[in-house]
Amino acid sequence: MIKTITSIVIGLTLITILTSQFALADSAYDEKLTFAGSLEETLGHFWAIEKNLDDNNAELALVHATHPIAELYSSMKPELKEANPEFDAKVEKTLMDLGKKTGSDVTRQDAQKAIDDAKEIIKEARLLVVGQELSEDTTFKAKLIQELLKTSIAEYEEGVNNGEISMMAEFQDGSAFVWRSQQIFDEIKSDLPEHEVEEAEEFYSDLWDAYDKRSDAEHVETFADGIIHEIGEAVGEEHEETELLTYVENIEEFLNQVKVKYAEGDKDTATSLATKAYLDNFEYLESPLKEAGHKELVEEMETMMRIELRDMIKNDAPVSEVEQKVDDILVKMDSIAQIVPEFGSIAVMILAIAIISIVIVSTKSRLSIMPKI
Template sequence: MHKVTYVVITTLLFAVGFSSASADQSEKLEFASALEETLGHFHALELNLDENNAVLAMVHATHPIAELYDLMRPTLQESDPELDAKIQTTLMELRANTVNATREDAQMALDDARMIIEEARILIVGQDLSNDPMFKLALMKTLLETSAAEYAEAVENGTINEMAEFQDGSAFVWRSQQIFEEIKGDLPEDASMEINDLYSTLWQAYDERADPSDVETLVGGLVAEIDEITGVESVMRGPETYFENIVSLLNQVKEQYANGMSEEALSLATKAYLDNYEFLEGPIAKHDTKLMEEIEVMLRQELRNMINEGVSSDKIDSHVDAIVEKLHEAAMLIGAEHEHKEQEYKEQEQQDMSPLQQVEFGIEPEDVVCDSGMELIIKTGNSSPACVKSETAERLIQLGWGTRPQ
């Protein structure tokens, strides 16, 4: 259900002023993203408690411990085993302390859980980086892109088919907007107004159960605004990238598990699902819903259960091989291999710069070059360039967000 992440970590780290993207810095961004999604689930849990919806409250109470904790656990254990145990206990007991408690006691439990999450943030990410507006913009971007994937899984033909995923999407939009409210005073006024307007339109789309493509368009507009502020162009992942990431992570699962590193293997398996497969569920389901669900069960449930149960390495290897075989079948269905070939044909040097960097280099906005699969539009109001997906450009133009260069 989550998920997501969403962009190339090293690119985002460059955006917050790092001269190089070390493994430690990458972990901080990944860790902070998991914390933000956890806070999103807390918000959804809170809303369902207010509505006396125990079933959905239970979903959001269990999601952080069932999935997100596995992403955070290796870093927590390495940094502070005592805090790791504290967070694990808090998340494990969240369901009992909220769903099965009075509303007042549930709120106290949620407030305590939020305090522990902030404690982890300060320990792992640090106060300075946590407060950096550029770092917060990167977190907003991750939450927004994940929200679009959740919405696409939840809504079809104006109807919510998966309420938990719909609430995930709206909770992540909410959390991203909370972060925006914290930093909007540090952003250019015109960009802040644009972002605020796009959020209003995005919430309207949620209220109207708009087509997922429209929600993706609005999220694309928000991401473009963030990119303009940070000066970093989005690295738009095609399906082939997610397939490649999953296979790479699963190979690492094999290696780590064979070496007795079961916790690391579990974290890698969780990343394969949350950070990658969730973004493939919609595209695969368009061709074969049964195959999509089969891979989801094999990857999200069965593999993680096998690791937790301590089965033999041979069984893990066989199961991973079976998942990879299914993934290959899915990749052929959605034509990821063809898309991968197209993605390889990119222009050099100028195309490696973001639109803002090209303008600063002396290139006129209408002459900015975008990556393959991206289209240049000129923002209405300040005439600055932005590169967006081709299918997104037309809808942004219809919304009055920008125009094509003359």
């Protein structure tokens, strides 16, 4: 009895220790992710400085030159100071001096040298605090992409109103963070599944097009979320479970709205709705459909929804053709609505087989330890 209690106590102690270690590891990871995110935003601002200097806009270049020291450095300082106080002081001075070293009284060549020197400092800071292994980790980089895009959504929403740029610095911040996210994406895409890479690249194209058009913030968010979703899929992120029939209903609702908006001449909203129908809904049906033996149907639907319908909208196809394409997709969705309930039966069958297997194994185990007569 005492041995049993001792074993239980030891087991609980080990669980507590392991849980604490995992929690600490998660905390350290999150801290490094936040630190690295600030570095990436800083690099985005450097890009914005370069763009504005090329456009002879010294005023906006100065805004972006001062953003890192004014908005980002304070969040990085604790880690930098703990790792190396002298280097922390070097980072602070570099960012502090960047404004005057890229100002209107400095040649473009000298300004570029100051920016390049600052980039090297950022690279050193990453290695010092984050470390080379984590800095090169595909999943870590994927999370940086996602965070940059989330921030870009907020910046764009502040910067654009009613199709016009109302706050240029914020608009450029959004652009810079999208740009930086795409730079990281290009670094890791060879390590990601081809399908998700292809879709993410399409959404990047849509996102830049939305920026060029000064589209509604909602449309920009849809395309940025599309990239975030595809990146998450590519690195195996889990998502909240939803009843599969709910996805079917959402798709039907979005597609019917596509017809209305396109007929009204609102091409941007129609594109956004078509994207949501596919991205936020059909993609979650793909795996269950394939597992149920409907791979060809999935591929057909993907072509119709992700490529054909969206291309028709972008290329100003006649309203009647877009409506016909939507109707064709809806007919397919009716078939899928009939298939979806089967998933529950399949899951029950799999569970039943698993239970039977466990019972058989358990029975055999008991028989094997019974004394022979």
